[in-house]
Amino acid sequence: MRERLPRKEKFSEWYNELLLRTEIVDVRYPSKGLCVWYPFGFSLRRRIYSILRSLLDVDHQEVLFPLLIPENEFMKESEHIKGFEEEVYWVTKGGSTPLEMPLALRPTSETAIYPMLQLWIRSHVDLPLKIYQIVNTFRYETKHTRPLIRVREITSFKEAHTAHATWAEAEEQVKAALKLYSEFFRRLAIPHVITKRPDWDKFPGADYSMAVDTLMPDGKTLQIGTVHHLGTNFAETFDVRYEDPEGEQRYVNQTCYGISERCVAAVIAVHGDDRGLVLPPEIAPTQIIIIPIVSKGKDALGACKRILDMLKDVYRVVLDNSQERPGAKYYKWEMKGVPLRVEIGPRDMERGEVTLVRRDTFERETVAISKLNDAIEDKLGAIHANLYERARQSFDSRIVDCKTLDEAKTAIRKGMAKISWCGEEECGLCMEDRTGGDILGELAKTKRGECPICGKKTDKVVLMARAY
Numbered sequence: 428m429r430e431r432l433p434r435k436e437k438f439s440e441w442y443n444e445l446l447l448r449t450e451i452v453d454v455r456y457p458s459k460g461l462c463v464w465y466p467f468g469f470s471l472r473r474r475i476y477s478i479l480r481s482l483l484d485v486d487h488q489e490v491l492f493p494l495l496i497p498e499n500e501f502m503k504e505s506e507h508i509k510g511f512e513e514e515v516y517w518v519t520k521g522g523s524t525p526l527e528m529p530l531a532l533r534p535t536s537e538t539a540i541y542p543m544l545q546l547w548i549r550s551h552v553d554l555p556l557k558i559y560q561i562v563n564t565f566r567y568e569t570k571h572t573r574p575l576i577r578v579r580e581i582t583s584f585k586e587a588h589t590a591h592a593t594w595a596e597a598e599e600q601v602k603a604a605l606k607l608y609s610e611f612f613r614r615l616a617i618p619h620v621i622t623k624r625p626d627w628d629k630f631p632g633a634d635y636s637m638a639v640d641t642l643m644p645d646g647k648t649l650q651i652g653t654v655h656h657l658g659t660n661f662a663e664t665f666d667v668r669y670e671d672p673e674g675e676q677r678y679v680n681q682t683c684y685g686i687s688e689r690c691v692a693a694v695i696a697v698h699g700d701d702r703g704l705v706l707p708p709e710i711a712p713t714q715i716i717i718i719p720i721v722s723k724g725k726d727a728l729g730a731c732k733r734i735l736d737m738l739k740d741v742y743r744v745v746l747d748n749s750q751e752r753p754g755a756k757y758y759k760w761e762m763k764g765v766p767l768r769v770e771i772g773p774r775d776m777e778r779g780e781v782t783l784v785r786r787d788t789f790e791r792e793t794v795a796i797s798k799l800n801d802a803i804e805d806k807l808g809a810i811h812a813n814l815y816e817r818a819r820q821s822f823d824s825r826i827v828d829c830k831t832l833d834e835a836k837t838a839i840r841k842g843m844a845k846i847s848w849c850g851e852e853e854c855g856l857c858m859e860d861r862t863g864g865d866i867l868g869e870l871a872k873t874k875r876g877e878c879p880i881c882g883k884k885t886d887k888v889v890l891m892a893r894a895y
């Protein structure tokens with residue numbers, strides 16, 4: 428198993444093989460679309476989600492709602508049901524007794540949470556209300572399932588729900604949520620783009636949906652987060668009202684926004700290379716690996732242990748003193764994406780030095796032990812910056828300005844096409860049909876152009892791509 432994995436040429440194989448070899452998730456669980464997190468994968472997941480939690484905890488409160496939703500609540504919002512009908516798992520029996528009221532396994536929790544908001548929200552002083560939970564949700568996906576990307580049990584569904592006095596305040600929250608997501612993905616060094624989804628692709632029950640997308644190595648886009656303005660649609664259905672300062676009863680305006688384990692998939696796919704994972708230092712389960720080098724029968728194990736002691740209070744650091752040869756150890760820890768390797772041999776010790784090797788660039792540098800702490804801090808910072816810059820360059824180079832559908836068709840083989848659109852659904856669907864791609868959504872930045880279908884002058888610019 429020492430051969431390299433070709434990430435770009437055979438992305439799917441690379442991805443599946445890496446998840447298994449590096450022990451992120453095990454897909455051998457005997458039910459389609461359900462995966463098991465290995466300890467290593469779980470540790471990576473935990474660090475990624477602790478960033479998300481810390482960003483949310485600034486002004487959201489964490490809650491925990493039941494997994495099961497009574498059928499009558501689930502069926503109340505007609506648009507919502509239409510959108511999720513074919514994806515819901517139902518619990519219909521308790522033992523052998525049919526349930527009086529079947530229970531849905533939440534595909535998302537609007538219909539679990541909003542009946543309770545009706546009880547929790549009384550007056551304008553209760554607003555804005557901002558809550559979130561990180562839970563498992565279930566969607567009976569019929570499209571090809573893929574670990575972390577399209578699963579039937581979404582194990583790491585972060586869903587936030589907010590309620591506001593006015594539509595405009597909810598819109599401000601949409602912007603704040605997108606800003607929060609951008610910060611989150613910056614911390615993961617994941618370049619991304621934000622668009623407004625076309626109407627036919629919005630969240631069932633929303634006024635409009637915003638989405639965050641990134642690009643995978645095979646040129647397909649991955650939707651890694653969404654933010655939905657729900658207006659008063661759900662509030663009217665679930666009768667969620669507040670008393671305004673004048674004593675009037677009004678419906679709340681709501682938003683909801685979600686992120687799933689796709690953010691872990693994005694980290695793996697965007698930064699990885701033919702040798703395996705490449706992890707940003709902030710989220711790497713092991714940040715530094717120390718490898719003793721044996722020379723002329725002598726090793727530097729004692730020195731390695733001293734360096735380990737010196738670093739272990741500040742960094743997640745491991746000393747690999749197993750019997751394997753250094754080459755085998757390099758291979759193993761490179762595959763696991765450890766950002767920095769410290770090599771120490773007897774000769775280095777005599778000189779009071781160690782060698783540092785970066786996972787992202789493989790650059791080697793000899794550093795005096797007296798300066799090791801500063802050198803490590805600098806290098807870990809530089810690794811994050813380089814990963815982000817490298818990913819951003821690759822991302823930007825794959826977004827192409829297009830005038831014609833032929834140009835768009837070519838562009839979406841490798842990435843995204845930027846093209847004008849009049850805004851009519853009929854033209855949009857025709858553009859999708861003729862390019863074989865999807866309209867991801869509209870960019871905030873406009874540009875004068877012509878719709879490639881009807882020729883009408885327009886300021887709207889959309890991104891088209893093949894999407895996961």
Ligand code: PR8
Binds near residue numbers: 650655683
């Ligand atoms: C909502 N309600 O539900 P959303 N496997 C992995 N990730 C997935 C899957 C799947 N099968 N389906 C969706 N996602 C709203 C917002 C509460 C929170 C990911 O929104 O249906 C996608 O990245 O858009 C998606 O953007 C996100 O979950 C939220 O799901």
